[in-house]
Amino acid sequence: xxxxxxxxxxxxxxxxxxxxxxxxxxxxxxxxxxxxxxxxxxxxxxxxxxxxxxxxxxxxxxxxxxxxxxxxxxxxxxxxxxxxxxxxxxxxxxxxxxxxxxxxxxxxxxxxxxxxxxxxxxxxxxxxxxxxxxxxxxxxxxxxxxxxxxxxxxxxxxxxxxxxxxxxxxxxxxxxxxxxxxxxxxxxxxxxxxxxxxxxxxxxxxxxxxxxxxxxxxxxxxxxxxxxxxxxxxxxxxxxxxxxxxxxxxxxxxxxxxxxxxxxxxxxxxxxxxxxxxxxxxxxxxxxxxxxxxxxxxxxxxxxxxxxxxxxxxxxxxxxxxxxxxxxxxxxxxxxxxxxxxxxxxxxxxxxxxxxxxxxx
Amino acid sequence: xxxxxxxxxxxxxxxxxxxxxxxxxxxxxxxxxxxxxxxxxxxxxxxxxxxxxxxxxxxxxxxxxxxxxxxxxxxxxxxxxxxxxxxxxxxxxxxxxxxxxxxxxxxxxxxxxxxxxxxxxxxxxxxxxxxxxxxxxxxxxxxxxxxxxxxxxxxxxxxxxxxxxxxxxxxxxxxxxxxxxxxxxxxxxxxxxxxxxxxxxxxxxxxxxxxxxxxxxxxxxxxxxxxxxxxxxxxxxxxxxxxxxxxxxxxxxxxxxxxxxxxxxxxxxxxxxxxxxxxxxxxxxxxxxxxxxxxxxxxxxxxxxxxxxxxxxxxxxxxxxxxxxxxxxxxxxx
Amino acid sequence: xxxxxxxxxxxxxxxxxxxxxxxxxxxxxxxxxxxxxxxxxxxxxxxxxxxxxxxxxxxxxxxxxxxxxxxxxxxxxxxxxxxxxxxxxxxxxxxxxxxxxxxxxxxxxxxxxxxxxxxxxxxxxxxxxxxxxxxxxxxxxxxxxxxxxxxxxxxxxxxxxxxxxxxxxxxxxxxxxxxxxxxxxxxxxxxxxxxxxxxxxxxxxxxxxxxxxxxxxxxxxxxxxxxxxxxxxxxxxxxxxxxxxxxxxxxxxxxxxxxxxxxxxxxxxxxxxxxxxxxxxxxxxxx
Numbered sequence: 006x007x008x009x010x011x012x013x014x015x016x017x018x019x020x021x022x023x024x025x026x027x028x029x030x031x032x033x034x035x036x037x038x039x040x041x042x043x044x045x046x047x048x049x050x051x052x053x054x055x056x057x058x059x060x061x062x063x064x065x066x067x068x069x070x071x072x073x074x075x076x077x078x079x080x081x082x083x084x085x086x087x088x089x090x091x092x093x094x095x096x097x098x099x100x101x102x103x104x105x106x107x108x109x110x111x112x113x114x115x116x117x118x119x120x121x122x123x124x125x126x127x128x129x130x131x132x133x134x135x136x137x138x139x140x141x142x143x144x145x146x147x148x149x150x151x152x153x154x155x156x157x158x159x160x161x162x163x164x165x166x167x168x169x170x171x172x173x174x175x176x177x178x179x180x181x182x183x184x185x186x187x188x189x190x191x192x193x194x195x196x197x198x199x200x201x202x203x204x205x206x207x208x209x210x211x212x213x214x215x216x217x218x219x220x221x222x223x224x225x226x227x228x229x230x231x232x233x234x235x236x237x238x239x240x241x242x243x244x245x246x247x248x249x250x251x252x253x254x255x256x257x258x259x260x261x262x263x264x265x266x267x268x269x270x271x272x273x274x275x276x277x278x279x280x281x282x283x284x285x286x287x288x289x290x291x292x293x294x295x296x297x298x299x300x301x302x303x304x305x306x307x308x309x310x311x312x313x314x315x316x317x318x319x320x321x322x323x324x325x326x327x328x329x330x331x332x333x334x335x336x337x338x339x340x341x342x343x344x345x346x347x348x349x350x351x352x353x354x355x356x357x358x359x360x361x362x363x364x365x366x
Numbered sequence: 367x368x369x370x371x372x373x374x375x376x377x378x379x380x381x382x383x384x385x386x387x388x389x390x391x392x393x394x395x396x397x398x399x400x401x402x403x404x405x406x407x408x409x410x411x412x413x414x415x416x417x418x419x420x421x422x423x424x425x426x427x428x429x430x431x432x433x434x435x436x437x438x439x440x441x442x443x444x445x446x447x448x449x450x451x452x453x454x455x456x457x458x459x460x461x462x463x464x465x466x467x468x469x470x471x472x473x474x475x476x477x478x479x480x481x482x483x484x485x486x487x488x489x490x491x492x493x494x495x496x497x498x499x500x501x502x503x504x505x506x507x508x509x510x511x512x513x514x515x516x517x518x519x520x521x522x523x524x525x526x527x528x529x530x531x532x533x534x535x536x537x538x539x540x541x542x543x544x545x546x547x548x549x550x551x552x553x554x555x556x557x558x559x560x561x562x563x564x565x566x567x568x569x570x571x572x573x574x575x576x577x578x579x580x581x582x583x584x585x586x587x588x589x590x591x592x593x594x595x596x597x598x599x600x601x602x603x604x605x606x607x608x609x610x611x612x613x614x615x616x617x618x619x620x621x622x623x624x625x626x627x628x629x630x631x632x633x634x635x636x637x638x639x640x641x642x643x644x645x646x647x648x649x650x651x652x653x654x655x656x657x658x659x660x661x662x663x664x665x666x667x668x669x670x671x672x673x674x675x676x677x678x679x680x681x682x683x684x685x686x687x688x689x690x691x692x693x694x695x696x697x698x699x700x
Numbered sequence: 701x702x703x704x705x706x707x708x709x710x711x712x713x714x715x716x717x718x719x720x721x722x723x724x725x726x727x728x729x730x731x732x733x734x735x736x737x738x739x740x741x742x743x744x745x746x747x748x749x750x751x752x753x754x755x756x757x758x759x760x761x762x763x764x765x766x767x768x769x770x771x772x773x774x775x776x777x778x779x780x781x782x783x784x785x786x787x788x789x790x791x792x793x794x795x796x797x798x799x800x801x802x803x804x805x806x807x808x809x810x811x812x813x814x815x816x817x818x819x820x821x822x823x824x825x826x827x828x829x830x831x832x833x834x835x836x837x838x839x840x841x842x843x844x845x846x847x848x849x850x851x852x853x854x855x856x857x858x859x860x861x862x863x864x865x866x867x868x869x870x871x872x873x874x875x876x877x878x879x880x881x882x883x884x885x886x887x888x889x890x891x892x893x894x895x896x897x898x899x900x901x902x903x904x905x906x907x908x909x910x911x912x913x914x915x916x917x918x919x920x921x922x923x924x925x926x927x928x929x930x931x932x933x934x935x936x937x938x939x940x941x942x943x944x945x946x947x948x949x950x951x952x953x954x955x956x957x958x959x960x961x962x963x964x965x966x967x968x969x970x971x972x973x974x975x976x977x978x979x980x981x982x983x984x985x986x987x
Contacts, residue, residue: 119606133601147605520964522910675824
């Protein structure tokens, strides 16, 4: 740990169970659906349909996919922020710092780990801070009870933390509406990292910002993560941001994970046709080739097509694609893909879908 | 801080506009219509008797002076505004020679007292319970309260007052139903007097509160249900902020802002309700005074009350509007 | 629109209940056309007889059958309320749509006027009007006076809908295809605004009937016309409660309360149906 200007919270607080794996987060066969009934019509929207992945310690795992791929729902389930009509139908979510599934925690236990072990960064330009209170009050609300410090020491720690992230301390006295979008996002990042959590979930943190501010904010996020040594699940649809910040990358389509690899490999040699399309659509300076758009639209998650969910828009679709869902298979160390055309190792999935993770490579 | 100054000036400007338009309306209704109040008054007085023409002429002149109807329309207009400016509408016809303003000032505290207490209770209670009902959606007692409130809310003030009167005046006569205090009790700062005032105020306040609370409850509940889905509330929940603090500092604080604005907008209606309730309970406020003035054909008193009502409500709205920026920092900046 | 109504009746309890109550009230009003007794005549049946098979709501001290009087009364009160609501809807729509759509200085000016009128307490002003016009007072005059006081609250609601419509794409499209402001407001925006207008109309009818009852009971309207308020007025004149003729007061008050609650339920359920966020909680998303 870097020399801390804010003292380490008391070790008694930390629930350090012996880790079963080296994963900071292990998601196993997670399924979460929106169950609605409205004016006599019942629907089941399969937003997260059988996802298994693992995030290692001290790594940034990027999750890519277009809107309505289920990324945001996935985040909500992983953060245990599930509200009806969204329901977790199956699977488990295990963090490295907990000895059991997060959904098995009691309300008090969950409250104890929130922010201290698991924090959240959202799209900052929207209003995530209480509009009728100054910023310092938000810091008190979120972090004071975890730090175990007296009031004066607490604010000293906060100001030191802000200084390290190159933020002026007078930002504490401002009201949220007095800050620009980029400023608010920086404050949110400071807020999310002040308790030095083991895991940070970032939900499109740079999407609502202009490109210049994006660069700064991304740098800030990367520095903060490196300094604390936490793991991060970073969700955005913007592939260039992933190229910039993610160590490993997972691609979601229609509620399922279709490919996973290290960022360098993903960009160099994408296996799944959808990933290939995403990578190819990025403009490169000096490259005059036309970018084709995919025909069709993402499938209706309430009534997904049989077989591979991508086959209706896929240029490589075969008969087997129409018949059965491909399982997410490990084709090489650190590489997983769910496409029959990508590798002969890929077989139709069993009733559960992706094979269970087991040991992490 | 400059933002606040601009806001204050704008609100005061609005207040001036309201008073101006309102008093103009009062003027034109009374002076610019083909109906001549003096003829009507004379006709009422001479209905059953013969009158000496000279006496009638003198009365006509006297009334004209009393009512400020001398000269042409413009002169009457100026005279009218001068009266409003100093709040002096001349002597009252039915309680001659007591000035109209004295009668109004005597009645005003009763109306004001009734109004403030009833509004405080219904706004405060309605918002508190509505906020809790919106946050704790499955709580059964709160749900039941909501159903009752919905049921009572559409009933107009007069009907509610009447029902309360019948229930507690005839069916179950436990409380006094007219007047502000026991008649033979000397006024003053004595416990006995306060007790009597309290007893007499109970039914009118009850009637107003029964009708008023429902509206605030339902509005607050809807507001809170929406605010609970706002980003800053979900974020605070993700942050594990203490639930009670979320309820008070994040949800209620933000929900109260539109309710304060709503209060300013509803003051006209609240005043209306109070005045009507007074009529039913014979409470010696402006409402009662107004009705008796109409029965007695007291021109100056009626105009005086109408004008002062407009000014009073406009002023109350101004006060409430000036409190809003203290609660909402975003308004200060705008 | 018809499909919306059908859905509401089937799945929304409040709407169904409100519809039932209002149908009841309408039935009573329509029954007035079949009344065996004309409305204005008095002393045609034995007076002060309690409710019985022969006289379902009893008879009053003026020798009238309370039931049939009530059918006229509710018809007149309802008609009056609808007229006032209609008149004030016109003003509210014109002000709200124009203000919300045009914005800028027009919006500021109209909202200043709006905020001026919203503060006026209706009762003292209407009493003043009655005082001046006394015997020349007519229902038409009263309706106009009330309509001119009853529009501001709803104009603001319509304005906020219009504001949100202004920034939608189809508005820019209509503008570029050469539609005039009036055309856009009437042909494009009006359908979106109609549900909220419907909800506020119910509220306004309640408000105007309530005010009519209040004024009539004190005797400040044309007391020879049978309305709910004038019925209560006459009952008070004949000290019905003290004399024990409770049915003369109970039935008009009861029926008018049914009217109020019915209209209120309709307005509230329509509001909830329109508001997309409340729909979310009805989908089964109550936390």
